[in-house]
Amino acid sequence: MNTGAAPLVISADGPRPHPVHDGDRIWPETNCYIDLWVELLHALGRDPVPAFACALSADHDGGQWTFLKVTQEDLRRLYGLEVTEENVWMPLVDTVESGPARQLLHTVEVDSWWLPDTAGTDYHHNHVKTTIVPVRFDREQRQLTYIHNSGTHSLAGDDFAGIFGLGDSPRSGLLPYVEQIRWFPDRQEPDVLLPIVREHLSRRAPGNPIDRLAGDVRSAVGWLPDAGMETFHLWAFATLRQCGATAELAADLSSHLGADLAPGAAEAAPCFLDVARGAKAVQFKMARAARGRTVEVDDLLTAMGRAWTRGVDIVAESVAV
Incomplete structure (x- = not known):
């Protein structure tokens, strides 16, 4: 299907983590969504630093500091990336598998319980909501390469089943929040x-x-x-x-x-x-x-x-x- 979007290609191995996630930083991790976009833009060969303009409008509302997110408008203007919510009408595993043929990537809200990169904190220990971008998907082998937090990671087997609620893996009846990401180079604005x-x-x-x-x-x-x-x-x-x-x-x-x-x-x-x-x-x-x-x-x-x-x-x- 031709939607006018250009292909989004990411190496399954992924680049080295962006310097924002260097261990000598004061705060090597920020929040799951900003960290995700830092590494996704980096993996796509874009400089994520211009997206940090959103930091300048942050506030404390009396109960918490702004949970910083790059706005969809900034992503479009800076990088030509269009981010919209996916209407998840198919099983989640089918939705994610459909991404490459539709020339898009997905952000997917998942349970950290099944993410090996959270070993030592949430992996098989705590049920915590977070967001990933699947990069490489092998349904037959039950393997997934994904971007999360400070880099690119892999999971397989029971963790694959758990992420997608397959077999006997427990899963809430609520559908996760999923976004689709498409690239339209002509929508990137110069000097913006x-x-x-x-x-x-x-x-x-x-x-x-x-x-x-x-x-x-x-x-x-x-x-x-x-x-x-x-x-x-x-x-x-x-x-x-x-x-x-x-x-x-x-x-x-x-x-x-x-x-x-x-x-x-x-x-x-x-x-x-x-x-x-x-x-x-x-x-x-x-x-x-x-x-x-x-x-x-x-x-x-x-x-x-x-x-x-x-x-x-x-x-x-x-x-x-």
């Missing part, structure tokens, strides 16, 4: 990164998101000791990890802009890295608080707030907002 950066800056919430995060953290000092460490990890992921990872991505974007498009933007990178380091330091302190220890986080949070404001102001000035 600066306008996208300006648009994200224009969508910032009033005030400073770090100040709102700080209020959440100070409140948590009081209730975390009674909540248990499992709740601490869930809370920290939704707040401090997302803040820190967002800031580190904003530093990458700032360096990218400053290298060519917006002289001066690179000066924002150290500010955002200070936020990323500060978030990790506060997270360590809050782990102590969750165990009933007395901690002081005000100075760190104040410094993070100032660094975020300075970083965003530098980027805004460099792109003439």
Whole structure:
């Protein structure tokens, strides 16, 4: 079937993980969706850093930091990639198998229980929702190569059956959320990164998101000791990890802009890295608080707030907002 889309080809072996996932990063992983797109764009031979413009419109809403996602509009304008929801009317295994003939890739919401790359955390231990992109599919051999988190991985056998709910493998009656990805090269817009950066800056919430995060953290000092460490990890992921990872991505974007498009933007990178380091330091302190220890986080949070404001102001000035 000719839809006008160009083929999307990814090597089954996959490239080395993108530098965003280097072990010496402050936050080597961000969230499952951003990590997925970093490695997918990298595997497709595209630079994922321009997609980090979404970091500039992140916020804290009083309960959590923005779960960062690259917008569908940004993907189309930057890379010519169209992302839409798949109407899953066939069995999931048939839907994924149909992708190559339809010249598309899928993102698929799955259970981490069946993903070997999560060994040591969720693999055969916890039922946790996450998203993968199947790259190579062998139904007969029950083998799947997929992109997830920081790279390209493989699974087989019972894990294949589990992902797709085959045989006696338990599966919820709810259909997973699935997206289709198609490539239309002519829809990629030239010289579009600066306008996208300006648009994200224009969508910032009033005030400073770090100040709102700080209020959440100070409140948590009081209730975390009674909540248990499992709740601490869930809370920290939704707040401090997302803040820190967002800031580190904003530093990458700032360096990218400053290298060519917006002289001066690179000066924002150290500010955002200070936020990323500060978030990790506060997270360590809050782990102590969750165990009933007395901690002081005000100075760190104040410094993070100032660094975020300075970083965003530098980027805004460099792109003439």
